[in-house]
Amino acid sequence: MPQVFEFKLPDLGEGLTEAEIVRWLVEVGDVVAIDQPVVEVETAKAMVEVPCPYGGVVTARFGEEGTELPVGAPLLTVAVGSEGALGPVGLVGSGSGSGAEAGSVVSAVGSGAGSGGAGSGSGSGEAEASGNVLVGYGTGAPVARRRRVRPEAMAVPAAAYVTAAAAVSAAVPDAVQGPVAVVSPLVRKLARQHDLDLRQLAGSGPDGLILRADVESAIRALTEGAAAPTPTSASVPESVSAVQPSGTSVAQPAASSAVERIPLRGVRGAVADKLARSRREIPDATCWVDADATELMAARSAMNSAGGPAAGPKVSVLALLARICTAALARFPELNSTVDLEAREIVRLPEVHLGFAAQTERGLVVPVVRDAQARNAESIGAEIARLTEAARTGRLTPAELTGGTFTLNNYGVFGVDGSTPIINHPEAAMLGVGRIVPKPWVHEGELAVRQVVQLSLTFDHRVCDGGTAGGFLRYVADCVEQPAVLLRTL
Structure with missing residues (x-):
């Protein structure tokens, strides 16, 4: 048996x-x-x-x-x-x-x-x-x-x-009975809220994967196809009160609107807990500076054109900024640390495990490049590309999402110039990077159009004072404006 x-x-x-x-x-x-x-x-x-x-x-x-x-x-x-x-x-x-x-x-x-x-x-x-x-x-x-x-x-x-x-x-x-070609729980929730049978939908994603756009399209089709209710002689507009012969008025019942409740669980729940804890425990402060990134963009272009197609993958702006961060942290190790509340100690960390914020369909995740201090820009770029692809497909392991000591947040991809990042607890600092756009700039004593970027640093005021944070940010800006400054540490 x-x-x-x-x-x-x-x-x-x-x-x-x-x-x-x-x-x-x-x-x-x-x-x-x-x-x-x-x-x-x-x-x-x-x-x-x-x-x-x-x-x-x-x-x-x-x-x-x-x-x-x-x-x-x-x-x-x-x-x-x-x-x-x-x-x-x-x-x-x-x-x-x-x-x-x-x-x-x-x-x-x-x-x-x-x-x-x-x-x-x-x-x-x-x-x-x-x-x-x-x-x-x-x-x-x-x-x-x-x-x-x-x-x-x-x-x-x-x-x-x-x-x-x-x-x-x-x-x-x-x-x-049997799986449905849907990966995102958000897509499933959206379908349940509108009583859609996912098994009746044809997915437009790879291998017939049902995407959010497919569900939204089906919802629109149902909404547009629904016949409008025929008004009757007894119907009264919702915004008008029915007046009785006696002069008393009776308000019509207001249209019921469903309140949507989204559970804070999974990745979204973990992010919410971490951000709330960061705000509760860390006395953070933010400083920012505008930098002329024209020379950095020219250096990147020269790197990617040297050697032709056989030179390997292109070096990204994020990889260059990550390499600048590791050089800055070597000069200002206070920002590569954490605070032990029980022992009332600042713990400076020897390795730089560099996290970078990545937006995915499952929410915001922060993959970690291990031992970034021992990598060059090309190696960091290759690891960022690998982790980004794993994040996009939802294949990041727990080990690849934990253990970061400093985070780089490139919110410029969303078309914004500046922000005040929330520190990724239990780290001590986060560098935010806005979009790089042409702006009027005084260059060598003359007004010119240059590629300008805003850099913002949010730091834990317990691990250092404003002088240290300002020195870190100024060094990063100097490397962005004059990449040759990095030659001293390469």
Whole structure:
């Protein structure tokens, strides 16, 4: 008799306590292999594919796409074994099976539960435990004793598993059977708010991915196609009160307007918590300066034209500014630090792990370039490009989103000149960069049109005073105006 194992949402590390189901990778009745990814979840740090530590047939899934689950909540159940049929798995799907009727339901979460599950069966009913670990979770069965299910062994009972699992599928609503080609939880929420069936939409994204624009287009089509209500003799405009013969007036009921409530969870919730904590704990101050970036842009153009196409990827303005930041932090290490409140100490950090703000469909994220102080502009640019692509596709790992010591925020891409950045807690400073635009500028005693940029530095006033912050910002501006200044530190 096969055993049915319940796989729970594992601890994904970094102190995360919950995750949102973004996309199911398997359906009820599918045969899965050991360590095969079965679901894609979104945490406050990144999107992660979660592998299942058992090989067998999926008999039930718990939670629709877009549902938020706490760590330890059931994800799915898997029937493991190579003899007999599943029996009445409908009881297993609800987690209420008992005795021999429903088979054995074994929880699988954390290393302890994993080993317990592996030891609870014998023979053909023994659980297939992977022994692998994913950011702090895994099954504890010794790898040397692990027995994998051979393809020829799975071929015979697979049909019986699928037939038995059909009983579960019949009882599951259509909304939870099979994945939908949607990645963004915001798109799903928008569709739910307007009673749109995503399965009826054709996505315009890669591989038929349903984008927000597709949902908004469908909403507009429904709105425009809806027939306007025909006014009757009893109808009265909402802005006019109905006057009774006696002279008393009765106000017409105002049109009800739905109040939209957006949960602060996932990436947006993590950003909100961090920004609020920054404002509560850090006494920040901001200083700014305009700089003539004409020479920096000319230097970048010369770098990218030297050597022709064989020279490699182009050096971005952000990469040059990041290299300038590492040189400035070497001169002003006070800004590459953090504050230990309990010990009442300023902790200066030896390495520069440079974060840069990146806007994505999932919200604002800050990927981190590790050991930026040991990289040149080309190396920093290549790493920024890699992390930006990972952020765009939602594939950043928690490690790539944590551990920053200083942040560079290029808000000029939004077409604005200046801002007062909020420090990325627990760092001590953030440099903001506005757009680079032609402006009148006094150059060598004459009025000229130059490429001007506004630089703003928000800093923790506990780690340094205005003189240090001003010196840092002035050095950055000098390097922007005269890139040759950097030659001293290259």
